[in-house]
Amino acid sequence: MSKKHRHEEHEEHQDESWLLPYSDLLTLLLALFIVLYAMSSVDAKKFEEMSQAFKMTFNQGNGILENTAVIRTGEDPDNIKENDKDEAAEKEREALMKQEQEDLEKLKKQIDQYIASHGLSAELETKLNQSQLMITISDNALFSSGSAEVKPESKELANAISAMLQNYTDYEIVVSGHTDNQPIATSEFKSNWDLSSSRAIRFMDILLQNNKLKPERFSAIGYGEYRPVATNDTAEGRSKNRRVEVSILRKYTDPNNTQQISATK
Template sequence: MGRRGAEQEKEPNNERWLLTYADLITLLMIFFVVMYTISNVNSKKFAQLSTSMSQALLGQNSGYFLGEAPGPLMVNENAPPGGKTEAADMKSAKEQLDKVIKEQGLKGKVVVSQEERGLVISLKEALLFHIGAAEITPGARDIILKVGQILNKMPNSIRIEGHTCNLPINTPQFPSNWELSTARADHVVRFLINQVGMSPERLSATGYGEFRPIVPNTSEFNRAKNRRVDIVVLKSFFNIAEPGKIGQDELEKRNIGKDQPTENEASGVKQ
């Protein structure tokens, strides 16, 4: 009996592989659960995070702001899906703007394009401002009025973006291109509020200085293209963060848009 019992104790346990197999199955299940979770990332949240990270790390939105700095271009999760009506409105507005451009002989001075973020109306500096100044010229008022009247029929938020070329400016009023580009955008905002009757809640203004060129600043011809103000009609998918909005009280506090004479020491310097 003792010998037989000893032989039985020496028999190997052939079922131990089941423990390893069970562990492997458990790990595989956890792996596929994790992969499934990753595959269901909220695309809107990811787009918002991507925009914010680009601004913070890549400097794509390097700009100068008066007052509180506006937040990043935010994704509006409450925006209605689809947008066939909005697309039709954008197309109609572009057709009306193209007609005005043709009638006024403004080809090359006003450019209308459709981008992913919305409808962009780009007005060249020579059409709107004197060299080194931010006040809208009398001859440009009628153009901005016509553009504003077309856009005022749409409910979309509108962002006014000021841009310059890379030629430096250093005056008491405008120490750099950031101040100049922002002041120009602010004057356009004030005009749209006071003369067109747009709601301040729809508008924001920002200046990007020379940091958002559309072509390289390698010639005067190219620099003239970069000196511009862009009126951006944002699609409803995008929304302007609250700190970036410029209201009537803020404009009054800044005393912008009064069209008062300004001291300009930028003689011979084109911005």
């Protein structure tokens, strides 16, 4: 009888305090596995949010989540630096493209105002697209028929264009001559190639009388009859094809966008 009484007393006073550290251990293990899982993720923002949440939960001033560093798995630190450099270079390029667009739009506006104020809309036009700002000048505004000498009264136009270009000396400028398909054979010009090339050079010569321009930025070329903008079957079409073009070339171009931005005739 006394043995049975002692056995029941022993069971009644059994020590179960081990359950508390055991439950704490399970909680810590759960937290550890969650942290390990989070560290395998490349989402630094979510990891930081989770880290802060655990700090608040456990309220431990300095614990395993203090001073943590996120390691982006599968990423080479050198590649990350290179990507940052590429991103910075792209931003700089975009800024330069924006500035260039503003420059060319400003120059186009100046030329258009000159055309309007001098009643030259029938002889000149400007076009701005993703590759260049082009000034097209009808041949009869500059030359007599079959001649490459700029008319004395037309030199004012060349000088006005030159004065406007002197504020944009960092751009490459191409002066090109064009003719219609009517053959020419004189003592001075053997072909339309000769005539178109000579006209481009003579007009460029006048532009470069302005010593504020950089000759190394200029080039002249003759296309003869081979780049028409209209039909050569009519007198009106042939008149449009006889022209000199001054092209201010962009330094920054977007190959994915060839849409013309603006034009005036």
